[in-house]
Amino acid sequence: MVKVAIIYYSSTGTNYKMANWAKDAAEKEGAEVKLVKVPELAPMAAIESNPAWKAHYEATQDVPEATMDDLDWADAIIWSIPTRFGNVPGQVKQYIDQAGGLWAQGKLVNKVVSAMSSAQNPHGGQEATVLALYKTMFHWGAIVAAPGYTDPVTFESGGNPYGTSATVDGEGNIQENKLDEAIANQAKRTVTIAKAITASN
Amino acid sequence: MVKVAIIYYSSTGTNYKMANWAKDAAEKEGAEVKLVKVPELAPMAAIESNPAWKAHYEATQDVPEATMDDLDWADAIIWSIPTRFGNVPGQVKQYIDQAGGLWAQGKLVNKVVSAMSSAQNPHGGQEATVLALYKTMFHWGAIVAAPGYTDPVTFESGGNPYGTSATVDGEGNIQENKLDEAIANQAKRTVTIAKAITASN
Amino acid sequence: MVKVAIIYYSSTGTNYKMANWAKDAAEKEGAEVKLVKVPELAPMAAIESNPAWKAHYEATQDVPEATMDDLDWADAIIWSIPTRFGNVPGQVKQYIDQAGGLWAQGKLVNKVVSAMSSAQNPHGGQEATVLALYKTMFHWGAIVAAPGYTDPVTFESGGNPYGTSATVDGEGNIQENKLDEAIANQAKRTVTIAKAITASN
C-alpha cells in the first residue's frame, strides 16, 4: 500500500480544502494517507488580527502537525501551499530546512512528489511557488511528477501544468472551475507513479 | 530622449497587440520607440496550416524585423512574447543567442528591461516565461524593472507582478480586464527608470 | 527493454562527450539507446568562424539528427546541452517547440527525463539551464528524475543536484573531477526509474 503524506500550510483555508481534495482522491486510489499541517511560525497576535485566519486556525487544531517522521514514512508527498511573494511561505521553508538530517542519510531519495498552490491573482505567483518547491525536491533526490496536461481537466481548470492552482478572491472563493477534479487527477497521478516506483524496489 | 525597443514575437496577434499598447504608453512618456518583430523560424507550411497565424503573418509584413542594432541602440527593452512550454519561443531564443558579440563588447549593460507574456491558460506558463527571460537579462547586465504591484491596475488585471500577462481563449480573446492599462503602467515604469539611468550617465 | 533517447546540442564537443558517457552507462544498464543531435540553426559562416566549432561540426556529421519520432519512441530522455545566457540554446528550444503535435496527442506523457549542462564558469548558468528545461518537461507531463545527491559522486563532481554539469575552460577542458562517474550515476538512475515506469504500464 502506497503511503502518501499530504503536507499543507494554510492561513485562511484554501490550501487545507485543496489538501483534503487530494486526500480523498489518493485514498480512492488505495493509498494510505496522512494529512498534516506545517507548524505555524506567526505569533498569535498576527493570527488574531485576521478573523478568517483565526477561524481557520481554531478549526484545524486537531490536524496533526507535520514532522520529520512523516517525510521518512512517505512514499509520495503532495504539497498544498499558498504563495508568499512568489515563493513558499516561511513556515514551509523552515519545516523543509529541518530535513537536513534525513537528507544526509539518503532517506528522502525517490519520494514521488507533486505540489499545488494558491494566490489572490490568476498570475499571482502560483507557477513560481510550485517551481520553487520542485527545485528543493531535486536536492532531495525526489521524483517530480507534475500534472502537466495529462488530463483535459488541467486545461479546463486554468492550468497550472506544474501543479494545480487556485485563485482566491477577497472573500476566499476559488475562481477556477473543476479545481477539485484537477486536484483529484493530480493526486491519482502521484499515487500511480508512486505505486510503480515502490513496486520496483 | 529615452530610446525604447519593443521586441515581440506573435503568431496570431496577441503579443503584437500588447506590444502596441506598450508603444503607445512609452511614446506618451516621451520615449523614442522602435517596435520590431523577432524573425520567424517556422516554415511557411506551418504558418499556412493555421489561418489565424497566416492572417497575422501577412498583416504584419511591414513591421521591421528585430536586429542586433536594435539591442545596441536601445536604452530600454520591453519584450512581448507568448509562452511555448513554459519558456520563451525558439524564435526568441535564437534571436537572443545572436547577441553574443554585443555581450562580449559590454554593449548590453544597463539596458532597462521588462517583459510581458501570454498563454491559453491563466496559469499556462506566463510567470515562467517572463522569469526565464529575466534570467537571460541578468547575463546581459540589464536592469530588470518588473511591474510588481506598483499600481493597483496590476492586481485588477490579474497580475502578473513579473510582467503583464494575457490569457487568450480559443478565439483569440484576451480574458483579463484592463490589460491595456496594466501594460501602459508597465511601459511607463520602464521608461521612467530608463530616464533615471540615462540621466546619470 | 527500456528505450532511451540521449539528445544533445554541442558546438565544440563538451556536451557530445557528456552525452556519450550517458550512452555508455545507459547501455550498461541494458537500455536501448539512441544518441541524436539537435539540428543546427547557425549559418555555416558562424560555424566556420570558430575553428573548434567547425572541427566538432565536421567530426559529428554522421550522428543522426534528433526528430520528433525520437521523442515518441523514447521511454526516457537524457538531455545534454550547454547554457546560452542562462537558458537552453535557441537550437534546442526550436527543436522542442516542434513537439506541439505530439504534445496535443498526449504522446509525451510519462517520459522519464533528466538533463545535463555545461558553461564556461562554475556558476555560469548550469543550474538555470537545467531548471529551464525541466519546466518544459512538466508541460509535457514528463517524470523528472534529477540526480539529487543520490550518490556521493554528485558531491565529488561539484554538484549539480538538478543535473550533472561541466565547467569548461578556454581550451575546452572539463574542470570537474569524476564527471564521467557522475553522469553514469545520473544515466543509471534515469534508466532505473524508466524501467519501473514502463514495467507498471
Next chain:
Amino acid sequence: MVKVAIIYYSSTGTNYKMANWAKDAAEKEGAEVKLVKVPELAPMAAIESNPAWKAHYEATQDVPEATMDDLDWADAIIWSIPTRFGNVPGQVKQYIDQAGGLWAQGKLVNKVVSAMSSAQNPHGGQEATVLALYKTMFHWGAIVAAPGYTDPVTFESGGNPYGTSATVDGEGNIQENKLDEAIANQAKRTVTIAKAITASN
C-alpha cells in the same frame, strides 16, 4: 547619500564575510550602510551541536537584527545568504514574509536590489537561490541590478552573473579567487544604480 541595507544570514560565517566585503565597497562609494542579520529561528540546541555555528553565533551577538524599518529606510538592499536546498533559508523567508504590511503600503517600491549566495558545491544551488530571491523582489516592485558580466572580475571569480557566489569547503574556506573584488564590483554597481534612481525622484 544613498542608504544601503546589507541583510545577511549566516550560520558559520561565509555570508557574514561576504556581507562585510559588500559593506566596505558600498561605503567607499559614499553610501550610508547598515549591516544587519536576519533573526535566527533555529533552537539553541541545534546551534550548539555545531561548533562552527556556535562560534559564529557568539561572535556576531552585537550585529543588529534586521527589522522591517531597515527595509523601509533603505534605497538599496544587498542580500547575502546561503542556499538551503536550492532556495533561501527558512530564516530569510520568514523575515521577508513579515514585510506584507510595508508591501501593502507601497513602501518597498523601487528599492535597488542585488543578492549573493554560497553553497558547499560549485553547482550547489547558488544560482537557484539568488534567482529565488529576485522573484520575491519583483513582487515588491524592486529594481533588480544583478552583476551580470559588467566587469571581468565576475568571470574571474567563477560567475555568478545573477549574484556573486561562494563555494565553501568542509573547513569553511572559500574556493573562488577574487571573490572580494567581485563582491566589491557588485556592491558598487548596486550603489551606482541606486544613486541614479534616488537622484531622479
